[in-house]
Amino acid sequence: MNNGQSGGIFIVTENTMDKLNILTAAAKYDVACTSSGVERTGGSSGIGSTISPGVCHSFSGDGRCISLLKVLYTNECIFDCKYCINRRSNDVRRTSFTPEELAELTISFYRRNYIEGLFLSSGITRSPNTTMEQIYQVLLLLRYTYNFHGYIHVKAIPGADDELITRTGWLADRMSVNMELPTAESLNKLAPHKNRANILTPMRRIQTLRDSDREFHGELLTDSATLTTASDNLPISHNNKSTEAVSCKSKFCKPAVMKAGTRRFVPAGQSTQFIIGASDDTDYQIIKVSEALYERFDLKRVFYSAFVNVNLDSELPDTSKGSEMLREHRLYQADWLLRYYQFKADEILSPEYPSLNTLVDPKCSYALNHLEMFPVEITTASYHTLLRVPGIGVTSARRITSVRKHSAGLLTFNDLKKIGVVLKRAQYFITCGGKSLVPIRITQSFILANMLGLKDNLPKGLTKEQTYEQLSLFDVSDIVENRIEQISC
Amino acid sequence: MISNNIPPQIFPYEHPTDKPRRVYLCDDSPEGILTAIYDAWSSRYGHSHNYIQINSCTDNNMFYEYVDTIPDLKKAKSIVTSIKTKISLDFYELVESCLLSCDINRADDIYRLIILGFSVGPSARTYLAYPAIQRVMKIEKNVWNEYHHYLGFIRFEELQDKTLFARFRPHNNIISKVIPHFADRFPEENIMIADVNRSIVAVSRHGLVAYTITDINFDRITLPTSANEELLKKMWKGFIESIEIKERSNPGLQRQNMPLRFREFTTEFL
Ligand code: SF4
Numbered sequence: 105m106n107n108g109q110s111g112g113i114f115i116v117t118e119n120t121m122d123k124l125n126i127l128t129a130a131a132k133y134d135v136a137c138t139s140s141g142v143e144r145t146g147g148s149s150g151i152g153s154t155i156s157p158g159v160c161h162s163f164s165g166d167g168r169c170i171s172l173l174k175v176l177y178t179n180e181c182i183f184d185c186k187y188c189i190n191r192r193s194n195d196v197r198r199t200s201f202t203p204e205e206l207a208e209l210t211i212s213f214y215r216r217n218y219i220e221g222l223f224l225s226s227g228i229t230r231s232p233n234t235t236m237e238q239i240y241q242v243l244l245l246l247r248y249t250y251n252f253h254g255y256i257h258v259k260a261i262p263g264a265d266d267e268l269i270t271r272t273g274w275l276a277d278r279m280s281v282n283m284e285l286p287t288a289e290s291l292n293k294l295a296p297h298k299n300r301a302n303i304l305t306p307m308r309r310i311q312t313l314r315d316s317d318r319e320f321h322g323e324l325l326t327d328s329a330t331l332t333t334a335s336d337n338l339p340i341s342h343n344n345k346s347t348e349a350v351s352c353k354s355k356f357c358k359p360a361v362m363k364a365g366t367r368r369f370v371p372a373g374q375s376t377q378f379i380i381g382a383s384d385d386t387d388y389q390i391i392k393v394s395e396a397l398y399e400r401f402d403l404k405r406v407f408y409s410a411f412v413n414v415n416l417d418s419e420l421p422d423t424s425k426g427s428e429m430l431r432e433h434r435l436y437q438a439d440w441l442l443r444y445y446q447f448k449a450d451e452i453l454s455p456e457y458p459s460l461n462t463l464v465d466p467k468c469s470y471a472l473n474h475l476e477m478f479p480v481e482i483t484t485a486s487y488h489t490l491l492r493v494p495g496i497g498v499t500s501a502r503r504i505t506s507v508r509k510h511s512a513g514l515l516t517f518n519d520l521k522k523i524g525v526v527l528k529r530a531q532y533f534i535t536c537g538g539k540s541l542v543p544i545r546i547t548q549s550f551i552l553a554n555m556l557g558l559k560d561n562l563p564k565g566l567t568k569e570q571t572y573e574q575l576s577l578f579d580v581s582d583i584v585e586n587r588i589e590q591i592s593c
Numbered sequence: 594m595i596s597n598n599i600p601p602q603i604f605p606y607e608h609p610t611d612k613p614r615r616v617y618l619c620d621d622s623p624e625g626i627l628t629a630i631y632d633a634w635s636s637r638y639g640h641s642h643n644y645i646q647i648n649s650c651t652d653n654n655m656f657y658e659y660v661d662t663i664p665d666l667k668k669a670k671s672i673v674t675s676i677k678t679k680i681s682l683d684f685y686e687l688v689e690s691c692l693l694s695c696d697i698n699r700a701d702d703i704y705r706l707i708i709l710g711f712s713v714g715p716s717a718r719t720y721l722a723y724p725a726i727q728r729v730m731k732i733e734k735n736v737w738n739e740y741h742h743y744l745g746f747i748r749f750e751e752l753q754d755k756t757l758f759a760r761f762r763p764h765n766n767i768i769s770k771v772i773p774h775f776a777d778r779f780p781e782e783n784i785m786i787a788d789v790n791r792s793i794v795a796v797s798r799h800g801l802v803a804y805t806i807t808d809i810n811f812d813r814i815t816l817p818t819s820a821n822e823e824l825l826k827k828m829w830k831g832f833i834e835s836i837e838i839k840e841r842s843n844p845g846l847q848r849q850n851m852p853l854r855f856r857e858f859t860t861e862f863l
Contacts, residue, residue, distance in 0.1 A: 116821070116828075118824070121824070121828045124832060125831050126835075128831075128832050132838055145777055146779070146780050149780060150780070151779055151780075151781065152778060153774075155774075157741070160745045161745040161746070162745070162746070162833060162859065162861055163846075163850040165833075165837040165839075165843070166837050166839075166843050167844075167845075167847045167849070168838075169850065170833065174836065212821070212825055213828075215749065215757060216748060216829070217745075217749050217775075218832075218860070220745070254778075412838060412841070503719075503721070506719055507719070507722075522722070522727065523721065
């Protein structure tokens, strides 16, 4: 390898810096920045490796994880999506990298451990094919000239030829096509140049090729196998949605490892993104589409990006209050239920109740609406049932089932606490050896009143202030009364 | 209480009655702790009467017997080999993480973990009803978290001879976990990482790793960097600046995710 220089001349210059600033600012609203999902060793030559849980290299001033060099190849665009800062009708400075320049910059950043890899997206210059071709050129340079084995995430450009998408997919780790909006109507209204079919075609194409590549390597998973992988891919923390983590017995042990230089088709899978709050689509519509994408397109991740009205477009909602942030957070929680807690979208919301509760998290809200299912007896309940209890996470549910094996029937509330069950939440919904921690009549509003008093694990800086207004929609007096009732007994 | 089928005498008695508790004092190092475990084990004094303590945290108890141990690489290695062959490699990784931890009270917990490991096998880690095992799992998590953070937060500078140089100040002694990651990632580079507090330097040359302990003060030293270094640093800072959604500025969250102690040597926060 040539230490990040092509032909001995360093082509990254002050001019590149200028481009970098513009093309980074133009890419920042895409929320995906994870480097997870593929484990690849570095090999004996070249540069780079990937680790399956992904790595955050820094955090930006808005608190988001920075893992990849997230840039646009160009911010020129022939389209005019209303929500986008790069839309044709905007008067902004336009620029483009050259493939050589971007490849060298990526390697230079990578060597200094600034980044885990590249996330390359682009505006549409001239045509979808031209754009896809340029992206492909960058990947070709990185993978073959620089012998780069680090993480690469690229956009599949809707409307580009299958052939180009295929060639790119053999060089990338992850590909994504952004859905942006869940319904055809809102897409039509806000992104008139895009349509459903255009977005879903490359998605389907990638899925098909990925499946046949996996079948070729003998890993096409049966349903039960899919389940075990899904539960093996446990997340570390709820708050950091940018890392997907793998839990195995030893924290340092490694999952199935790819060798450097092996070409696999999009080994880290596909992802997509929705903009939250630019249209009046409901949470129900969004998570229904997410569910369909997970089930039918085998997507690895769906990201939700709270809309920022960058163009101050009067046709679009005002976002200066930031109220979409809480909604985004709740959608991630609902998404979590779909992916790790075996929930169905229709259990979380319905056409009659299409919005996620802002006051409590979706799992809690589900439990409150299904009190007939509770309390659950900890010593006998199935894993699936345990997962439905607020305060019991994937790890603690698993620990309960494993502890029960060598000490059946002897679990106490104290043990549950040690195992990691959040009793403050779980107590209303469980019995343990027939005993309950709350000896009084349980009603929905009683629990809600108590839950509201608990600290919600919201990301720092995100408050429910905006929801106090909504609180008044509830019957506050009812809640307060219940509290008093509780104290007096 | 969760009842496991383990002889309870493997855990220390709080107040042994028949004979005094014997406390093995050891060096705060992997060899030191393992040697003490070896000595305690082979003393046949009884696990429940033995206690292992790092010598810097002694609080003398007049009812206890104190024994000094001298770090012995041979003894340490023999325990390591037994764990690897008789329990499992995975289990050794857990023991190793605990040994590298900065927790000053870990020595006895590691002793208990190893006893339990020999008694029930690798599943010892799931016996969370025992406080020692709970603490061990916490220690492992803490070490792993710091290791994982530093995989991302370490920053290299390119020196004049193209060597990639980084320094960091980890709480736990994780340099031997961190350097293999970079040796694997950059097989064609010369890498040098310095643990500033411990003055340990790890180098990797074409994927081969070596360590030295030096008396260089890495806090002070500035090494001449390559010609492009300043430009690249500026570009990286510019990138961090441009990627921020200003409307969503949230320094509190930033600090929660990347505590200040990790920023000491990160280019973007200098
Ligand atoms: S296609 Fe639409 S979203 Fe993409 S860059 Fe162009 S205007 Fe923006």
